[in-house]
Amino acid sequence: MLDAQLLRSQLAFVQERLATRGYTLDAARFQSLEEERKRIQTDTQDLQARRNAASKQIGQLKGKGEDTSSVMAEVAGLGDALKAGEERLAVVLADMQAFVASLPNLPHESVPVGKSEADNVEVLRWGTPRSFDFEVKDHVDVGTALGGLDFETATKISGARFTLLRGGIARMHRALAQFMLDTHTLEHGYTELYAPYMVNAESMFGTGQLPKFEEDLFAVPRGDGSKFYLIPTAEVPVTNIVRDTVQSAASLPLKFVCHTPCFRSEAGSYGRDTRGMIRQHQFDKVELVQIVTPDQSWAALEALTGHAETILQRLELPYRKIALCTGDMGFGAAKTYDLEVWLPAQNTYREISSCSNFETFQARRMQARFKNEQGKNEILHTLNGSGLAVGRTLVAILENYQQADGSVVVPAALRPWMGGVERIGA
RNA sequence: GGAGAGGUGGCAGAGUGGUCGAAUGUACCUGACUCGAAAUCAGGCGUAGGCGCAAGUCUACCGUGGGUUCGAAUCCCACCCUCUCCGCCA
Numbered sequence: 001m002l003d004a005q006l007l008r009s010q011l012a013f014v015q016e017r018l019a020t021r022g023y024t025l026d027a028a029r030f031q032s033l034e035e036e037r038k039r040i041q042t043d044t045q046d047l048q049a050r051r052n053a054a055s056k057q058i059g060q061l062k063g064k065g066e067d068t069s070s071v072m073a074e075v076a077g078l079g080d081a082l083k084a085g086e087e088r089l090a091v092v093l094a095d096m097q098a099f100v101a102s103l104p105n106l107p108h109e110s111v112p113v114g115k116s117e118a119d120n121v122e123v124l125r126w127g128t129p130r131s132f133d134f135e136v137k138d139h140v141d142v143g144t145a146l147g148g149l150d151f152e153t154a155t156k157i158s159g160a161r162f163t164l165l166r167g168g169i170a171r172m173h174r175a176l177a178q179f180m181l182d183t184h185t186l187e188h189g190y191t192e193l194y195a196p197y198m199v200n201a202e203s204m205f206g207t208g209q210l211p212k213f214e215e216d217l218f219a220v221p222r223g224d225g226s227k228f229y230l231i232p233t234a235e236v237p238v239t240n241i242v243r244d245t246v247q248s249a250a251s252l253p254l255k256f257v258c259h260t261p262c263f264r265s266e267a268g269s270y271g272r273d274t275r276g277m278i279r280q281h282q283f284d285k286v287e288l289v290q291i292v293t294p295d296q297s298w299a300a301l302e303a304l305t306g307h308a309e310t311i312l313q314r315l316e317l318p319y320r321k322i323a324l325c326t327g328d329m330g331f332g333a334a335k336t337y338d339l340e341v342w343l344p345a346q347n348t349y350r351e352i353s354s355c356s357n358f359e360t361f362q363a364r365r366m367q368a369r370f371k372n373e374q375g376k377n378e379i380l381h382t383l384n385g386s387g388l389a390v391g392r393t394l395v396a397i398l399e400n401y402q403q404a405d406g407s408v409v410v411p412a413a414l415r416p417w418m419g420g421v422e423r424i425g426a
Numbered sequence: 427g428g429a430g431a432g433g434u435g436g437c438a439g440a441g442u443g444g445u446c447g448a449a450u451g452u453a454c455c456u457g458a459c460u461c462g463a464a465a466u467c468a469g470g471c472g473u474a475g476g477c478g479c480a481a482g483u484c485u486a487c488c489g490u491g492g493g494u495u496c497g498a499a500u501c502c503c504a505c506c507c508u509c510u511c512c513g514c515c516a
Contacts (some may be wrong), residue, residue, distance in 0.1 A: 037476095038476080038477090041475085041476055041477090041485085042476070042477065042484095044485085045475095045476065045477085045484060045485045045486090046484080046485095048484085048485060048486085049483095049484055049485070051496075051497080052484095052485090052497085054496065054497090055444075055496055055497040056444075056445070056497080057496095058444075058496055058497070059443095059444030059445070059496095059497070060444080060445065062444070063444075063445075068496085071496080072496050073496095074496090075496045075497085076496065078496090079496085093475095246436090246473095367473095367474090375454090375455080375471095377473080
């Protein structure tokens with residue numbers, strides 16, 4: 001959420017920055033809401049002040065045993081106006097809040113300006129795609145032939161966009177998550193968490209999934225009419241740890257890593273990536289989250305992205321790092337790097353991690369603050385990134401490490417988590 | 427699922443219709459004393475927001491939402507959460 005003060009004082013600037021993301025800020029609507037808010041709020045607070053003063057006077061008079069009827073008559077006349085004012089104020093404040101909460105974040109000045117994916121900027125490439133002396137199969141064919149990937153049965157059990165893993169490939173999936181967790185906790189200084197997979201609406205609002213993106217989520221109805229939401233990423237439960245808190249400066253930065261399944265409705269992506277386990281309703285991800293002071297967040301974004309890159313490098317998977325352009329960034333991000341892994345069967349790089357600095361965008365929605373050096377409460381900065389998406393990492397290994405005989409070599413770095421197994425199949 | 431207790435400021439803990447945004451203790455900050463520290467003494471010390479150039483001033487907040495009242499931390503209703511015991515359970 002943007003700072004309402006910023007909107008008031010620099011509306012044209014905000015409008016201009018949001019325009020780079022292809023978002024049109026309705027300045028006239030904001031100004032009329034703001035004007036109305038100001039008027040109603042001032043009037044209402046004025047009435048409240050008069051009511052409070054009169055009530056206090058009544059208390060004092062009664063204490064002295066004096067007559068209060070004239071004051072009571074005066075304040076009684078305020079009742080209706082006061083009630084009407086308070087109701088209108090509540091409405092206009094809610095409208096204003098909803099308006100501000102619906103605005104995406106301002107892109108950081110270093111973000112390349114562009115309209116779409118096509119305008120993203122490649123920052124670096126790592127590794128050299130392997131050349132094959134046989135016909136390359138995609139992960140579906142590789143995994144199915146090994147008996148480790150079974151989409152038909154998953155479809156019977158649940159439906160489209162689910163996967164059933166079996167045997168060595170299921171084990172590799174588990175090993176990947178363990179390898180990622182151990183690397184981030186033992187070498188990168190993250191604290192491991194186990195967190196709820198279902199959260200309340202407040203948490204979804206805090207990280208920005210609600211109210212705008214409800215259709216992307218799965219919800220679980222509860223008996224009382226409320227609902228839980230299945231997390232689309234561990235970012236949600238983990239970042240909300242600091243919701244409604246004031247952190248001491250000494251406790252920062254907070255660095256958390258959390259392995260969870262992620263659940264996404266994939267509404268609106270019909271027909272995209274229908275083959276294989278690239279785009280699923282349920283997939284595992286190891287998520288990195290950092291909660292930092294504002295002066296640290298840009299360095300933290302580089303570091304966090306580097307932590308995710310380490311996993312790809314250890315697994316010797318070729319990848320590239322992309323700076324998303326203004327038009328392609330997510331709702332809450334001030335800046336995002338995507339890491340894209342090489343998939344030989346598609347002959348292209350595909351997203352395997354997305355690392356973002358949200359600056360105060362999420363923290364303001366969550367009222368997540370810290371005590372600064374002046375002893376004042378200040379809004380924190382939040383960041384997160386995949387380190388990595390486990391399912392897509394498995395896909396990348398199946399494709400990049402496939403052999404002519406149909407087997408798959410286990411990347412050397414992963415073998416300690418695979419009981420020393422060097423190869424799956426054949 | 428059944429029975430009971432409770433949710434007040436960073437923490438502890440008073441307050442059961444009016445001068446209560448809230449005693450007191452503790453923590454913390456500033457000053458005095460001290461070579462320095464401790465102890466002691468004095469002062470300060472919640473959050474969010476409005477208006478104002480500023481000094482300042484006003485509003486809201488005592489789990490949440492309603493209600494009664496001129497006035498609610500305090501009374502009424504509903505809900506949420508926590509704790510204890512019983513039952514059930516991975």
